[in-house]
Amino acid sequence: DAKTTQPPSMDCAEGRAANLPCNHSTISGNEYVYWYRQIHSQGPQYIIHGLKNNETNEMASLIITEDRKSSTLILPHATLRDTAVYYCIVRFAMNRDDKIIFGKGTRLHILP
Amino acid sequence: DGGITQSPKYLFRKEGQNVTLSCEQNLNHDAMYWYRQDPGQGLRLIYYSQIVNDFQKGDIAEGYSVSREKKESFPLTVTSAQKNPTAFYLCASTRRDTGELFFGEGSRLTVL
Numbered sequence: 001d002a003k004t005t006q007p008p009s010m011d012c013a014e015g016r017a018a019n020l021p022c023n024h025s026t027i028s029g030n031e032y033v034y035w036y037r038q039i040h041s042q043g044p045q046y047i048i049h050g051l052k053n054n055e056t057n058e059m060a061s062l063i064i065t066e067d068r069k070s071s072t073l074i075l076p077h078a079t080l081r082d083t084a085v086y087y088c089i090v091r092f093a094m095n096r097d098d099k100i101i102f103g104k105g106t107r108l109h110i111l112p
Numbered sequence: 113d114g115g116i117t118q119s120p121k122y123l124f125r126k127e128g129q130n131v132t133l134s135c136e137q138n139l140n141h142d143a144m145y146w147y148r149q150d151p152g153q154g155l156r157l158i159y160y161s162q163i164v165n166d167f168q169k170g171d172i173a174e175g176y177s178v179s180r181e182k183k184e185s186f187p188l189t190v191t192s193a194q195k196n197p198t199a200f201y202l203c204a205s206t207r208r209d210t211g212e213l214f215f216g217e218g219s220r221l222t223v224l
Contacts, residue, residue, distance in 0.1 A: 034212075
């Protein structure tokens, strides 16, 4: 079973920030949170990952709660091209090539 | 350019025939993965391999087989024992230092 739960779908107006939540209440101390997105009929694309601290890159920001039981992916200025399914997963990052389990993700609709 | 190449992109087969999907990577990654995706669903893990000549079953391995004779290659065979083989199949590999998953473009198998 997936270690994460996400809402099945969300809407966001174009130009606004999209905030996608993820619950990972059973995360262990050494597991990272990763986010991927999948545009229709393509392979998923890596967005960002983090362990404890908040992270930001050119695509998004990742906010992890202090107890690490949940996180939020933020797309600061959503565009129509951000319409996709977003997956949150937890896994060990370095030197641990273990099972990587995906949940069903959140289908994000960006509204014009 | 480095990446993961899956072939064929589209494949049609008659029921009862075995089918082999190719996955090749030139990223020098140790670990490789096969996922299955059904319409509107998330990714489900079929098999994964952490190193050459070794592989483990994922959550839905029944009716599938794999081999890992070379680091670069991780072919998936969909056997006649797989009850519902029509699906989108994704291959991935992981970068060891960051844990980032790289995906191929997928192979869409339709069994008639």
